[in-house]
Amino acid sequence: MSNNKLQETIRDAALNKNIGSFSYWLHRLTGIGLAVYLLMHTFVLSSAISGETAFNERMGAVQNPFFAVLEIFLIAGVFIHMLNGLRITLADFFGWSRMHKSIFWIIAIIFFALMIITILLIWPKLNPANYPVGG
Amino acid sequence: MAVKISSQSMWTWMFQRLSGLFLGFFLVTHLNVHHLFHDITSAGLISFETVRTNLASSGFWKVYYFLFVPFIVFHALNGLWAIIADYRMPGTLSILIKTAFWIFAAALIITGFFTLKNLF
Numbered sequence: 001m002s003n004n005k006l007q008e009t010i011r012d013a014a015l016n017k018n019i020g021s022f023s024y025w026l027h028r029l030t031g032i033g034l035a036v037y038l039l040m041h042t043f044v045l046s047s048a049i050s051g052e053t054a055f056n057e058r059m060g061a062v063q064n065p066f067f068a069v070l071e072i073f074l075i076a077g078v079f080i081h082m083l084n085g086l087r088i089t090l091a092d093f094f095g096w097s098r099m100h101k102s103i104f105w106i107i108a109i110i111f112f113a114l115m116i117i118t119i120l121l122i123w124p125k126l127n128p129a130n131y132p133v134g135g
Numbered sequence: 136m137a138v139k140i141s142s143q144s145m146w147t148w149m150f151q152r153l154s155g156l157f158l159g160f161f162l163v164t165h166l167n168v169h170h171l172f173h174d175i176t177s178a179g180l181i182s183f184e185t186v187r188t189n190l191a192s193s194g195f196w197k198v199y200y201f202l203f204v205p206f207i208v209f210h211a212l213n214g215l216w217a218i219i220a221d222y223r224m225p226g227t228l229s230i231l232i233k234t235a236f237w238i239f240a241a242a243l244i245i246t247g248f249f250t251l252k253n254l255f
Contacts, residue, residue, distance in 0.1 A: 005222050028218060035211040038243075046246050048253040052183040063180045071170060078162060085155045092152060121171045130176050 019104050023084050030081040037074055068125035075118050076111075083107040147213055154210045161203050186254055197255060204247035212240050 013025060047058040087107055091097040124130045168189065173181060190196045216236055224232065 031211075031214045032218070035215055038207060038211050042243060042246055042250070045254075046250045048183065048186075048250045049246075051253075055183045059181055059183075063175075075166060075170065078166065082159050082162065085152075086159065089152045089156060118171065124174065124176050132175075132179050 019101050023087070023104055026080055027084050027088070030077040030084075033077050034074075034081060037077075063125075064131065065126050065128050068122055071125070072119060072122055075122075076115060079111050079114050079118075083111055147217075151210065151213050151217070154206045154213075157206055158203075158210055161199065161206070164199075165203070183254075190255055200251050201248070204251065205244055208240050208243045208247070212236050 013021060044058050044062055045055075047054040084107065087100060087103045090103060091100050096103065169181065178185065190200070216233070219232060220229075
């Protein structure tokens with residue numbers, strides 16, 4: 001990737017301030033984020049190969065209010081990528097590309113509704129008092 | 136004007152969408168069980184034992200997770216590859232990255248399968 005290409009990409013993003021361009025960037029960034037998360041997730045869970053003690057130790061390290069906040073961002077990334085992916089698939093498979101802007105606003109509403117539910121469900125995990133003492 | 140289009144990209148394009156739809160369904164279930172509806176105030180922290188009990192609850196989970204791993208690895212790496220391919224790398228670098236991705240994919244799937252084997 002030459003430096004010019006990257007600059008070109010950034011200039012493109014600045015020039016095309018529209019929904020299509022915005023969701024394109026959102027999809028790429030959440031996609032990269034989720035791929036990185038997949039790697040971390042595999043790292044944490046693969047401790048199961050070493051056995052129960054190793055698994056509980058590593059899983060215990062990521063179950064606290066700090067990671068619960070990160071979990072909210074993770075789930076937001078999942079929902080953005082999932083709903084926008086659905087929008088792309090609908091436009092690609094059913095030729096709904098002329099409606100892609102309306103679909104964007106529909107998925108945006110669904111996204112905010114899902115995030116309210118997510119935050120309510122994660123809420124107890126944000127309070128340190130809810131965690132069992134000594135694991 | 137006939138333009139030769141690589142048929143491989145067509146299949147990866149198609150399979151990216153199909154695996155995406157599949158992952159949409161699977162991830163919602165996965166998130167509900169392990170991230171959202173796991174109440175730490177009543178069920179405690181997620182541990183080796185709770186995961187094992189959870190996964191043993193139905194034979195469906197075995198099929199589910201052993202499919203989930205290769206699908207998500209394909210979708211993630213094919214997606215990253217699509218981003219890289221947009222920047223038109225020189226041929227050798229492109230082959231190098233592609234090879235690295237294949238090795239990485241194999242490593243991730245093998246690690247995933249051994250992890251699952253220990254949790255079932």
